[in-house]
Amino acid sequence: MSILTFLQERAGDIGIALQEHLIITVSSVLLGCIISIPLGILLVYNRFKWLNSAVFFIANLLQTIPSLALLAILIPLLGIGLKPAIIALFLYSIMPILRNTYDGFQSVDPSVLESARGIGYDAKQRILKIQLPLSLPYIMSGVRITTVYIISWATLATLIGAGGLGQLIVSGLGTNKLELIITGALGAIVLALLTDALLGWVERMLTKKYGRTSSATTA
Amino acid sequence: MIEFQQVNKVYDDGFQALKDINLTIKKGELTAFIGPSGSGKSTTMKLINRLITPSSGKVLINGEDIMTKNPVELRRNIGYVIQNVGLFPHMTIGKNVAVIPHLKKWDPKKIEPRVEELMRMVNLDPEVFRDRYPSELSGGQQQRIGVIRALAADPDIILMDEPFSALDPISREQLQDELIRLQEELNKTIIFVTHDMDEAIKVADTIVLMKDGEIVQTGTPESILRHPANDFVRTFIGQKRLDGDMNDGIGIDPESIRVSTVDEVMVTQPATVTPNRGLAEAIKIMSGRKVDSLFVVDKQRKLLGIVSIYRLLNQYGEENKTVKDIMRPIGYQVSPGTSLPEAVEIMSNARLTNLAVVDDDGRLVGLLTRGSIVQHLNEVYPTIVEQFASNLGEEA
Ligand SMILES: Nc1ncnc2c1ncn2[C@@H]1O[C@H](COP(=O)(O)OP(=O)(O)OP(=O)(O)O)[C@@H](O)[C@H]1O
Ligand SMILES: [Mg+2]
Numbered sequence: 001m002s003i004l005t006f007l008q009e010r011a012g013d014i015g016i017a018l019q020e021h022l023i024i025t026v027s028s029v030l031l032g033c034i035i036s037i038p039l040g041i042l043l044v045y046n047r048f049k050w051l052n053s054a055v056f057f058i059a060n061l062l063q064t065i066p067s068l069a070l071l072a073i074l075i076p077l078l079g080i081g082l083k084p085a086i087i088a089l090f091l092y093s094i095m096p097i098l099r100n101t102y103d104g105f106q107s108v109d110p111s112v113l114e115s116a117r118g119i120g121y122d123a124k125q126r127i128l129k130i131q132l133p134l135s136l137p138y139i140m141s142g143v144r145i146t147t148v149y150i151i152s153w154a155t156l157a158t159l160i161g162a163g164g165l166g167q168l169i170v171s172g173l174g175t176n177k178l179e180l181i182i183t184g185a186l187g188a189i190v191l192a193l194l195t196d197a198l199l200g201w202v203e204r205m206l207t208k209k210y211g212r213t214s215s216a217t218t219a
Numbered sequence: 220m221i222e223f224q225q226v227n228k229v230y231d232d233g234f235q236a237l238k239d240i241n242l243t244i245k246k247g248e249l250t251a252f253i254g255p256s257g258s259g260k261s262t263t264m265k266l267i268n269r270l271i272t273p274s275s276g277k278v279l280i281n282g283e284d285i286m287t288k289n290p291v292e293l294r295r296n297i298g299y300v301i302q303n304v305g306l307f308p309h310m311t312i313g314k315n316v317a318v319i320p321h322l323k324k325w326d327p328k329k330i331e332p333r334v335e336e337l338m339r340m341v342n343l344d345p346e347v348f349r350d351r352y353p354s355e356l357s358g359g360q361q362q363r364i365g366v367i368r369a370l371a372a373d374p375d376i377i378l379m380d381e382p383f384s385a386l387d388p389i390s391r392e393q394l395q396d397e398l399i400r401l402q403e404e405l406n407k408t409i410i411f412v413t414h415d416m417d418e419a420i421k422v423a424d425t426i427v428l429m430k431d432g433e434i435v436q437t438g439t440p441e442s443i444l445r446h447p448a449n450d451f452v453r454t455f456i457g458q459k460r461l462d463g464d465m466n467d468g469i470g471i472d473p474e475s476i477r478v479s480t481v482d483e484v485m486v487t488q489p490a491t492v493t494p495n496r497g498l499a500e501a502i503k504i505m506s507g508r509k510v511d512s513l514f515v516v517d518k519q520r521k522l523l524g525i526v527s528i529y530r531l532l533n534q535y536g537e538e539n540k541t542v543k544d545i546m547r548p549i550g551y552q553v554s555p556g557t558s559l560p561e562a563v564e565i566m567s568n569a570r571l572t573n574l575a576v577v578d579d580d581g582r583l584v585g586l587l588t589r590g591s592i593v594q595h596l597n598e599v600y601p602t603i604v605e606q607f608a609s610n611l612g613e614e615a
Contacts, residue, residue, distance in 0.1 A: 109303075109305075109308070111301060111302075111303035111304070111305045112305050112306075112307060112308065114270075114301060114305060115299060115301055115304075115305025115306075115365075116305075116307070117270060117294070118265075118268060118270055118294060118299035118301070118305075118378075119294060119295070119299055119318060119319055119322070119368075119369075120291050120292070120293075120294035120295030120296075120319065120322055121291075121322065122291045125322075130307060130309075133309050134308070134309055
């Protein structure tokens, strides 16, 4: 059986798997951004350093739980299906996005911030017009790394019934069909590469729109 | 007018940075805060735009307590320039200059011409620079932008915290000159922090000298130079202290000129050359140091002789000759510890332009030049130099 006829035959399954995979990935990364970017900013402004350490400790800890175990833990809490898969992968996305947002904000030249304050930017304007655009490269690289990892981890989501490209791999294993396994794996790789390129483009667009962000600061 | 009334500042860590500051800053004047590092200059300045809140006491602008005002609004009406420039690296020069008008919600149609006007004011062509980013400008150009950004919304008060101290000496001079020119046109109330006395004397109408969180002396540059309040001020403005009696620089005993020795006056790094250098090399050293003769010394700095530019040029054709072949012996020299009048007498009797100071082992330790003598007199005996100057004036 040629590859082409195989792909044609399974086009429906592959399409559904791809769609599920995308939904899981996008939802968890978006959720990660919505929670972690503001949290990172809050931590930058937080005066109680022990709280920062605590939050980073927890986020780090989440990162170290093996993905299979995390999925298993979530079953009794959230059942099976899409929801626990998204939640689990979201938990993984917290650390890289949080860390990069925090580092990005910290990296802004203090004299730039001082002059912004002295000139009459209020706190909100400093965050939105100075710190956020200047830390955009950090935040975006956090988002890109996370997305690529999550696309790969999302292949496990099928184990708790969330479908995705992992579904192809699992059924390939069950029926001993190598082409299915390869399609699932290759699909995830291609998806990761495409998404990364897309996000790179988004980053360039954002940078263009909200000002150039070069690492060069004024001396 | 800006008034400080019994202002104290104690930082969170308990450090008292300002002690009972009372000060009036006149409208339309450039007031320089000067003092050693940590004396509280920046702290005092930042009280004016509420970047720092006093622990006690009041700051008034035109009679109004600034604590009654919204800090963000207040800052938008006060220009602020800092040493590290603080331009926004992600915005073009044009956008950087326009930030305050934008914050103040000016009509966008008015902003563009204002930006161009400001850039021309500091001789930066808008066509060339408007769309560049700060990192694409030299330090001096960035600082010019820092200054016009502060001027953009035409504030009455401008705060400048060591604005030029990170620049090379030439750009610094240029920016000082531009500041003086701008100030003549604009007549802003400018507070200018520096720790360079020459800079303060050059740009300021009034100088406020600070030390350990207190104001030591306030006055015009002229009055501070003529009547330093105490030894601290005297040292700070670069006058060497005298051994004899001296009150306020008045009534110096001219006899005290005898206490000076050549060691205090001589330049310690005279231009020298080693004996085996070629003649072209010697000329290069001369032009580098801008002198017309070189002392020839060996590795132990033992003085062997002197070569003048005339002699060098005379013999220049002889490619194989070295300095030691053409040098001449030293005619006059003095040893360290010789009194200045004695040395001056030798110089004037023998019509020397300079005089080597050589120790007992024959090593060259310094050189007395006419320039170094005049500079020394100016530092130690300003009144004598003044008298001298007025005598000269009468003769003329
Ligand atoms: N936030 C702060 N907390 C504690 N101490 C501070 C703080 N800011 C400044 N100080 C201290 O207050 C004193 C005065 O500081 P200030 O910055 O006003 O000095 P300065 O005269 O501007 O010095 P420099 O010439 O070095 O800029 C210094 O001893 C400094 O260490
Ligand atoms: Mg300072």
